Amino acid sequence: MDKTKILLAHGSGGRLTHDLITKHLVQSLSNPLLNKLDDAAVFESKGKTAFTTDSYVVNPIFFPGGNIGKLAVCGTVNDLSVMGAIPKYLSLAFIIEEGLDISALEEIIKSIAAAAKEAGVEIVTGDTKVVNTGKADKIFINTAGVGFIPEGLDISGANARPDDAVIVSGTMGDHGIAIMAQREGLNFKTAVESDCAPLNGLITDMLKVCPRIHVMRDPTRGGLATTLNEIAGQSQVGIELNEESIPVKPAVGGACEALGLDPLYVANEGKIIAIMPEKDAPAVLSAMKAHPYGKDSAIIGRVISPNPGRVSIRTPLGALRILDMQSGELLPRIC
Amino acid sequence: MDKTKILLAHGSGGRLTHDLITKHLVQSLSNPLLNKLDDAAVFESKGKTAFTTDSYVVNPIFFPGGNIGKLAVCGTVNDLSVMGAIPKYLSLAFIIEEGLDISALEEIIKSIAAAAKEAGVEIVTGDTKVVNTGKADKIFINTAGVGFIPEGLDISGANARPDDAVIVSGTMGDHGIAIMAQREGLNFKTAVESDCAPLNGLITDMLKVCPRIHVMRDPTRGGLATTLNEIAGQSQVGIELNEESIPVKPAVGGACEALGLDPLYVANEGKIIAIMPEKDAPAVLSAMKAHPYGKDSAIIGRVISPNPGRVSIRTPLGALRILDMQSGELLPRIC
Numbered sequence: 001m002d003k004t005k006i007l008l009a010h011g012s013g014g015r016l017t018h019d020l021i022t023k024h025l026v027q028s029l030s031n032p033l034l035n036k037l038d039d040a041a042v043f044e045s046k047g048k049t050a051f052t053t054d055s056y057v058v059n060p061i062f063f064p065g066g067n068i069g070k071l072a073v074c075g076t077v078n079d080l081s082v083m084g085a086i087p088k089y090l091s092l093a094f095i096i097e098e099g100l101d102i103s104a105l106e107e108i109i110k111s112i113a114a115a116a117k118e119a120g121v122e123i124v125t126g127d128t129k130v131v132n133t134g135k136a137d138k139i140f141i142n143t144a145g146v147g148f149i150p151e152g153l154d155i156s157g158a159n160a161r162p163d164d165a166v167i168v169s170g171t172m173g174d175h176g177i178a179i180m181a182q183r184e185g186l187n188f189k190t191a192v193e194s195d196c197a198p199l200n201g202l203i204t205d206m207l208k209v210c211p212r213i214h215v216m217r218d219p220t221r222g223g224l225a226t227t228l229n230e231i232a233g234q235s236q237v238g239i240e241l242n243e244e245s246i247p248v249k250p251a252v253g254g255a256c257e258a259l260g261l262d263p264l265y266v267a268n269e270g271k272i273i274a275i276m277p278e279k280d281a282p283a284v285l286s287a288m289k290a291h292p293y294g295k296d297s298a299i300i301g302r303v304i305s306p307n308p309g310r311v312s313i314r315t316p317l318g319a320l321r322i323l324d325m326q327s328g329e330l331l332p333r334i335c
Numbered sequence: 336m337d338k339t340k341i342l343l344a345h346g347s348g349g350r351l352t353h354d355l356i357t358k359h360l361v362q363s364l365s366n367p368l369l370n371k372l373d374d375a376a377v378f379e380s381k382g383k384t385a386f387t388t389d390s391y392v393v394n395p396i397f398f399p400g401g402n403i404g405k406l407a408v409c410g411t412v413n414d415l416s417v418m419g420a421i422p423k424y425l426s427l428a429f430i431i432e433e434g435l436d437i438s439a440l441e442e443i444i445k446s447i448a449a450a451a452k453e454a455g456v457e458i459v460t461g462d463t464k465v466v467n468t469g470k471a472d473k474i475f476i477n478t479a480g481v482g483f484i485p486e487g488l489d490i491s492g493a494n495a496r497p498d499d500a501v502i503v504s505g506t507m508g509d510h511g512i513a514i515m516a517q518r519e520g521l522n523f524k525t526a527v528e529s530d531c532a533p534l535n536g537l538i539t540d541m542l543k544v545c546p547r548i549h550v551m552r553d554p555t556r557g558g559l560a561t562t563l564n565e566i567a568g569q570s571q572v573g574i575e576l577n578e579e580s581i582p583v584k585p586a587v588g589g590a591c592e593a594l595g596l597d598p599l600y601v602a603n604e605g606k607i608i609a610i611m612p613e614k615d616a617p618a619v620l621s622a623m624k625a626h627p628y629g630k631d632s633a634i635i636g637r638v639i640s641p642n643p644g645r646v647s648i649r650t651p652l653g654a655l656r657i658l659d660m661q662s663g664e665l666l667p668r669i670c
């Protein structure tokens with residue numbers, strides 16, 4: 001029995017599962033709700049509650065700027081936060097491929113604990129399954145999250161209104177390019193790091209100056225272009241962007257050119273789109289720029305009545321082209 | 336492009352993902368919260384809230400008595416219900432292996448819808464990822480669940496008290512043996528079906544006659560023996576069982592003998608253990624027997640003060656032996 005590797009028995013529900021949970025999980029993620037090890041965690045709730053989930057299958061599991069564990073916490077924190085919720089409780093479910101180094105699992109758990117601490121959330125319940133070698137790829141993680149929405153907010157992809165301003169919180173495409181570079185062993189002049197980060201702090205600051213924000217969303221898979229198409233469809237509005245105002249790191253732009261990708265379709269894991277009445281945009285923008293995760297924020301376009309469901313973009317030369325929802329596979333297993 | 340199979344592009348977050356979600360998921364699972372397709376579902380909460388998660392990696396994904404979809408709903412409904420919660424909202428996250436037949440996915444979604452309907456829960460949020468052929472095994476599903484606990488209940492694995500009665504809601508080992516038989520192509524004289532079922536209705540009936548129930552738990556991976564060991568450890572009590580009173584189907588007993596398994600260590604997916612003051616046991620038992628999912632319920636033992644953390648069993652010949660937590664792998668990918 002190799003004590004440095006995950007075995008099938010770690011997932012069978014018996015002694016080894018129990019030891020893995022008490023030794024590795026409860027010790028690193030310890031809190032009163034989790035430590036009970038009951039079938040469900042129990043807490044007090046009140047009012048508008050947000051509930052979300054994501055599975056993470058990113059390949060490779062360690063990458064510049066993070067790993068699958070940090071991603072699994074930040075992604076779910078962000079899906080709660082963009083609904084205006086204050087994220088509180090996360091679940092954590094592992095599907096592990098037999099043979100994973102226990103030291104890798106430990107490093108992932110350490111990142112989970114650190115990200116949860118930064119975001120102010122607790123891992124209160126979880127699950128651990130193991131599948132035979134070759135039936136998964138190292139580790140897949142699912143997190144679900146619960147958060148509470150303060151009174152007076154009403155944020156939804158369906159709430160964009162003509163003349164609203166569209167803001168992004170920073171440069172586009174960093175996460176996807178960091179993964180691609182690591183996966184394909186590419187060497188760029190300037191290293192690109194994933195932007196993976198919990199954005200609840202940034203969003204709290206934004207809502208403080210403007211509780212009237214209409215839409216927020218994290219442009220993950222499919223990137224900015226796909227996410228804006230979703231919003232345009234849900235709200236039945238047009239969206240017009242100004243290409244020159246969309247922030248893209250030179251290294252990311254260069255990598256995209258080399259790879260034949262458009263940064264507007266590449267995944268982000270630490271960025272948000274926010275849409276709000278135009279008059280509120282300057283105040284929101286300065287609150288964003290004052291936060292470390294929003295320092296490159298920019299107003300990139302506006303909501304219009306014509307062409308409901310359509311996103312268009314004005315090029316530096318003044319032409320207007322349609323920015324469609326991504327079709328085709330582009331980048332698999334980016335998150 | 337083969338339109339009958341899941342492609343990598345179904346998981347890339349673009350057009351095909353969007354079509355899969357709107358065409359297959361929203362249509363079959365439709366409800367106002369899910370249909371918004373926002374980053375998180377939003378609902379009103381109040382009071383004690385239970386939150387749980389499980390991933391399902393069962394192999395094969397279709398088996399006698401159910402499939403991975405039904406299992407994913409029932410398992411999470413049951414983890415909420417055994418805490419005394421009324422299950423309300425589920426998340427649903429797919430990790431699909433490229434190449435899965437879309438017709439298989441449709442059948443799984445149909446079972447999810449049916450099980451959710453029976454349990455009275457709604458799928459309100461979800462996620463869909465696709466990994467390359469050979470990097471997963473057909474489909475893995477994670478569900479998380481939220482439910483609300485009525486006032487006056489206090490159920491936990493830590494609450495067993497000396498002299499409490501131990502009840503099980505029916506025959507042990509049906510699920511695990513159904514999976515093993517299907518997987519190994521075994522042929523038993525009598526077919527064994529999985530007991531996979533949502534137990535919230537049964538549990539509501541039990542709590543109506545006795546809100547003082549101390550412990551409930553679903554004996555899934557590791558079976559009755561492992562689950563009782565967990566409870567004995569959490570409550571720091573001994574548990575003494577009477578072997579003759581533990582219900583086991585003859586076909587399951589026979590299969591276990593043939594396979595060298597002990598039915599007390601084999602997984603169940605539609606059974607619960609309940610522990611309560613001895614004086615309440617007869618009323619609870621008759622409420623259980625009156626419910627279709629509890630008709631084979633039986634009192635199988637009692638809680639004792641000596642040997643805290645230990646489970647022992649009295650054999651038909653009167654000897655007392657220790658029933659340890661399962662060690663070793665036994666049955667991988669049973670749920």
Ligand SMILES: Nc1ncnc2c1ncn2[C@@H]1O[C@H](COP(=O)(O)OP(=O)(O)OP(=O)(O)O)[C@@H](O)[C@H]1O
Nearest residue numbers: 021025037038039092093094125126127128555556
């Ligand atoms: N990866 C994890 N992170 C945090 N907690 C975990 C993790 N895995 C398991 N746990 C916790 O350990 C305890 C036992 O988990 P387990 O999955 O065995 O329970 P279960 O869901 O009732 O059983 P089954 O998964 O067989 O249905 C639970 O309290 C669970 O929350």
Ligand SMILES: Nc1ncnc2c1ncn2[C@@H]1O[C@H](COP(=O)(O)OP(=O)(O)OP(=O)(O)O)[C@@H](O)[C@H]1O
Nearest residue numbers: 220221356360372373374427428429460461462463
């Ligand atoms: N398997 C599923 N079951 C139910 N709803 C789903 C499922 N997959 C996706 N959805 C719903 O579809 C919408 C879009 O899901 P998607 O996963 O693309 O959003 P996201 O989590 O914000 O993005 P990402 O997964 O890239 O972080 C969400 O409202 C989600 O709840």
Ligand SMILES: [Mg+2]
Nearest residue numbers: 039414553555
């Ligand atoms: Mg359980």
Ligand SMILES: [Mg+2]
Nearest residue numbers: 054075079220
């Ligand atoms: Mg997400």
Ligand SMILES: [Mg+2]
Nearest residue numbers: 126127388389
């Ligand atoms: Mg579990």
Ligand SMILES: [Mg+2]
Nearest residue numbers: 079218220374
């Ligand atoms: Mg999102």
Ligand SMILES: [Mg+2]
Nearest residue numbers: 389410414555
């Ligand atoms: Mg469970």
Ligand SMILES: [Mg+2]
Nearest residue numbers: 053054461462
């Ligand atoms: Mg998602």
